[in-house]
Amino acid sequence: MSSVIIRNVNKSYGTLPIVKNLNLEVQDGEFVVLVGPSGCGKSTTLRMVAGLEDITQGDIDVGGRTVNDLPPHKRNIAMVFQNYALYPHMSVKENIVFGLKKSGADAQTIQNKLADVSEMLKLEPYLDRKPADLSGGQRQRVAMGRALARDADVYLFDEPLSNLDAKLRHHMRTEIARIQHQYNMTAIYVTHDQIEAMTLGDRVVVMRDGIVEQVGSPMEIYLQPTNTFVATFIGSPAMNLIEATVNENVLVIDDYHIPAADIANVDLTELNKHHSVLVGIRPDFFEDSSLNSPSDNVFEFNDIQVDLVENLGFDKEVLFKLGGEDSKARLDLRSHVQRKEHISLTVDLNRVLIFDTSTEGVLLNPGALINPTDLSDPNG
Amino acid sequence: MMNKRTKLQSFMLYALVIALVVFCIFPFLQILSTSLKHPIDWGNPSLIPKILHLDAYKELLGLMPPKDVDIPASIQRLLDNPALSEAKKQALITKFTSGGDVFSFGRYMLNTFVISLVTGVCATFLASLAAYAIARLRFPGQSVMANGVLFVYMVGGVLLMVPLYQMSVSVGLASSVAGTLFSLFLIYLIQTLPVAMYMLGNYFRTIPFSLEEAAMMDGCSRVEAFWRIIMPLSKPMLFTVFIYCFVIAWNEYLFASVFLKQYQDFHTLPLALQTLFTSKNAIWDRIMAASMLTLLPVIICFMLANRHLSGGLTEGGVKG
Ligand SMILES: Nc1ncnc2c1ncn2[C@@H]1O[C@H](COP(=O)(O)OP(=O)(O)O)[C@@H](O)[C@H]1O
Numbered sequence: 001m002s003s004v005i006i007r008n009v010n011k012s013y014g015t016l017p018i019v020k021n022l023n024l025e026v027q028d029g030e031f032v033v034l035v036g037p038s039g040c041g042k043s044t045t046l047r048m049v050a051g052l053e054d055i056t057q058g059d060i061d062v063g064g065r066t067v068n069d070l071p072p073h074k075r076n077i078a079m080v081f082q083n084y085a086l087y088p089h090m091s092v093k094e095n096i097v098f099g100l101k102k103s104g105a106d107a108q109t110i111q112n113k114l115a116d117v118s119e120m121l122k123l124e125p126y127l128d129r130k131p132a133d134l135s136g137g138q139r140q141r142v143a144m145g146r147a148l149a150r151d152a153d154v155y156l157f158d159e160p161l162s163n164l165d166a167k168l169r170h171h172m173r174t175e176i177a178r179i180q181h182q183y184n185m186t187a188i189y190v191t192h193d194q195i196e197a198m199t200l201g202d203r204v205v206v207m208r209d210g211i212v213e214q215v216g217s218p219m220e221i222y223l224q225p226t227n228t229f230v231a232t233f234i235g236s237p238a239m240n241l242i243e244a245t246v247n248e249n250v251l252v253i254d255d256y257h258i259p260a261a262d263i264a265n266v267d268l269t270e271l272n273k274h275h276s277v278l279v280g281i282r283p284d285f286f287e288d289s290s291l292n293s294p295s296d297n298v299f300e301f302n303d304i305q306v307d308l309v310e311n312l313g314f315d316k317e318v319l320f321k322l323g324g325e326d327s328k329a330r331l332d333l334r335s336h337v338q339r340k341e342h343i344s345l346t347v348d349l350n351r352v353l354i355f356d357t358s359t360e361g362v363l364l365n366p367g368a369l370i371n372p373t374d375l376s377d378p379n380g
Numbered sequence: 381m382m383n384k385r386t387k388l389q390s391f392m393l394y395a396l397v398i399a400l401v402v403f404c405i406f407p408f409l410q411i412l413s414t415s416l417k418h419p420i421d422w423g424n425p426s427l428i429p430k431i432l433h434l435d436a437y438k439e440l441l442g443l444m445p446p447k448d449v450d451i452p453a454s455i456q457r458l459l460d461n462p463a464l465s466e467a468k469k470q471a472l473i474t475k476f477t478s479g480g481d482v483f484s485f486g487r488y489m490l491n492t493f494v495i496s497l498v499t500g501v502c503a504t505f506l507a508s509l510a511a512y513a514i515a516r517l518r519f520p521g522q523s524v525m526a527n528g529v530l531f532v533y534m535v536g537g538v539l540l541m542v543p544l545y546q547m548s549v550s551v552g553l554a555s556s557v558a559g560t561l562f563s564l565f566l567i568y569l570i571q572t573l574p575v576a577m578y579m580l581g582n583y584f585r586t587i588p589f590s591l592e593e594a595a596m597m598d599g600c601s602r603v604e605a606f607w608r609i610i611m612p613l614s615k616p617m618l619f620t621v622f623i624y625c626f627v628i629a630w631n632e633y634l635f636a637s638v639f640l641k642q643y644q645d646f647h648t649l650p651l652a653l654q655t656l657f658t659s660k661n662a663i664w665d666r667i668m669a670a671s672m673l674t675l676l677p678v679i680i681c682f683m684l685a686n687r688h689l690s691g692g693l694t695e696g697g698v699k700g
C-alpha cells in the first residue's frame with residue numbers, strides 16, 4: 001500500500017487539452033472516487049496513474065517515487081477495467097492468479113490468495129470456466145478478483161459497475177465497500193454515478209471538463225457544494241436552483257419573502273451586493289408542513305400547487321413551480337399530497353445555499369461551515 | 381431469418397448450390413476416378429471404375445514388390461504385334477521393367493513437405509510480428525509499409541522469375557543446392573508474407589487492446605503481453621495462416637521449375653508431376669494417382685483449417 005500524488009498534471013491529445021492542471025493526493029489506505037459526467041477526463045486521469053497514457057505535463061508519484069517514465073508493468077498497480085478485459089483463453093482461476101504468478105509469488109501464496117479471493121467474491125463454482133461461459137455479473141467479479149488477488153500498491157477501478165443491471169450494481173457496490181474496509185486498500189475509483197461516489201468514497205473528487213470542481217468527503221460535497229455544477233451533479237433528484245431577487249436582506253421568490261438573515265450559510269453583506277441569486281434547495285430538505293412541529297429556523301412556502309406526484313414507495317417526489325422553475329420536493333409516505341392540491345412546504349433555512357447567478361459559485365458565510373459532527377443527520 | 385421461403389425457392393436454391401458444388405469438385409472426382417481405374421477401363425466415361433485398381437497408388441508409395449513392375453497394357457499391345465522383331469521386343473521389355481527410372485514419389489513428397497513446412501512456420505512467425513507492429517504500433521512510415529508489402533502482388537511471378545534467378549546467381553546462392561533451396565525459401569516467404577500479414581493484422585485488430593493493457597497492469601511488458609495474450613488468442617488464425625503458406629509452397633511450380641531444374645533429387649511434387657507427364661511413365665492411372673496424392677495434404681489442411689476457424693477464441697473477454 002502506498003500513497004498517490006498527482007501534481008499539476010496536464011494531458012492533451014494533440015492540441016486539445018483533456019485534463020487541466022490536476023492536483024490530487026490520495027493517502028495510504030484511502031479510497032478516493034473520481035466522479036463527473038462522461039468525457040470529463042476521469043478515465044484519462046486514471047490511465048495516466050496506471051501508465052497506460054503518457055502525461056503531457058506534471059508529475060505522478062506512487063509510494064514516494066515519481067512514476068512518469070515507468071512502464072505500467074513496473075508500477076505495481078492493479079486495475080479493474082470498465083469492459084473487464086478478462087483473458088478469454090484462460091479459465092477464471094488462471095485469470096485471477098495471472099498477475100500473482102507474474103510477480104513471482106510462491107505456490108502456497110498463490111493458492112491462499114486464490115482461495116481468499118474466490119471465497120470473498122463467491123467465485124468458487126466457476127473457477128474452471130472460461131469467461132465466455134459466465135454472466136455479466138460473474139465476469140465483473142472475476143475482473144475484481146484478478147485485481148484484488150494482486151498485492152498491488154494501488155488499486156484502480158474504471159467504472160467497474162457501469163455494465164451491470166441496477167440490482168446487481170447495488171449489490172456489487174455494497175460488496176466493494178465491504179472489501180475496501182477489509183483490505184484497507186489505496187484506491188482510485190472512477191464513476192459517473194454520483195450514488196457510487198457518495199457511498200464508496202472516503203473522499204470524492206468531482207470533475208468537469210478536465211478540471212477538479214471540488215474535493216471533499218461525501219457529506220461535505222452533498223451539503224456544501226462549492227458551485228451549482230457540484231450542487232446539481234451530486235444528489236438525486238438534483239438540487240432545485242430557484243432564481244430570487246435580492247431586496248435588502250430579503251430574498252424574493254414569487255410572492256415569498258425569505259429573510260436572508262436566517263439563512264445560516266450566506267454572508268449578508270456579500271448577498272446584498274447582488275441583484276439576483278440562485279437559491280439552492282435540495283428536494284430532501286422540503287417537508288410537508290402539516291406533519292412537522294414547527295422548529296425555529298424554517299421558512300414556509302404556504303401556497304404550493306402540486307403539478308405531479310411520483311410515488312416511489314417510501315418516498316414520493318412532488319413536482320411544483322417555484323420562481324418559474326420546475327422544482328422537486330421529496331416527501332415521505334406520511335404525506336398524502338395529491339395532484340392539483342395546494343399544500344404548504346417547509347424548508348430548513350440552515351440547509352439552503354445561495355449561488356451567484358453569473359459565476360455559479362456558492363456565496364458561503366465562512367463562519368457558517370457546517371460542523372462535521374452533525375453532517376450525518378441532515379435534520380440536525 | 382428467412383423462414384418464409386417457398387418450396388420452389390428452396391428447391392431452386394439447393395439445385396443451384398449443388399450445381400456449383402458439382403462444378404467445383406468434378407475435376408477432383410475425375411482425378412480420383414481415373415487413378416482408381418484399371419487400364420481396360422480408361423475409355424469408359426463413367427466416373428465409377430468397373431474394378432477398383434490400386435496398383436498406381438501402391439507403385440507410387442513403393443508398396444509394389446519390384447518384380448511386379450508391369451509392362452503397361454499399351455506396350456503389351458505393341459509387343460503382341462507379330463510384325464515387331466524379337467530383339468526390339470526384348471529392348472522394350474527391359475526398358476519398361478528395369479525399374480531404374482521408377483518415379484521416386486516418396487522422395488519428392490518429402491522435399492515438398494520440408495520446404496512447405498519451413499516456409500509455413502517461418503512465414504507465420506514473421507508475419508505475426510510484422511502484423512502486430514502494423515496493427516498496433518505507431519511509427520513513421522507505418523502505412524507505407526503496411527500497403528507496400530501488398531505491392532508484391534501486383535507483379536506477376538513470371539516477370540520476377542528471371543531477375544530473381546539472376547540475383548541468386550549473382551550473389552552465389554544458385555551455385556549450391558543449399559543456396560538454391562534457400563533462395564527458393566526466401567521467395568516463398570516473400571510470396572506468402574503479404575497475405576499472411578494482412579490476415580493476421582486484421583485478426584489482431586479484433587482483439588481488444590484492453591486485454592493487452594490488462595496484461596501490462598498484471599506485470600507483463602508489451603512483448604510478454606504479445607506472447608502470452610495475443611498469440612494464444614490468435615491460434616485459429618495462426619493455424620489458418622500457416623496452412624495458407626504451407627499450401628502456397630506445396631503447390632508452387634513456377635519458381636521451383638527455374639531454381640531446381642538442375643537438382644533432380646530436390647524436385648518438389650508440382651515439378652515432379654510435370655516431369656511425370658512427359659516421361660515414359662506417363663500413364664494415366666499413375667499420373668492421376670500422383671495428382672491425387674499431391675492434392676491430399678491440401679485437402680486435409682483445408683478441412684483442418686475449416687474446423688479450427690469456427691470457434692471464436694476472443695469471445696467473453698470484454699463486455700459490449
Ligand atoms: N485517444 C484519444 N484521442 C483523442 N481524444 C481522446 C482520446 N481518448 C479520450 N479522448 C477524449 O478525452 C475526453 C476524456 O475522455 P475520458 O477520460 O475517457 O472521459 P471519462 O471521464 O468519460 O472517462 C473525451 O472527450 C474523449 O473524447
Ligand SMILES: [Mg+2]
Nearest residue numbers: 042043044159
Ligand atoms: Mg471513462
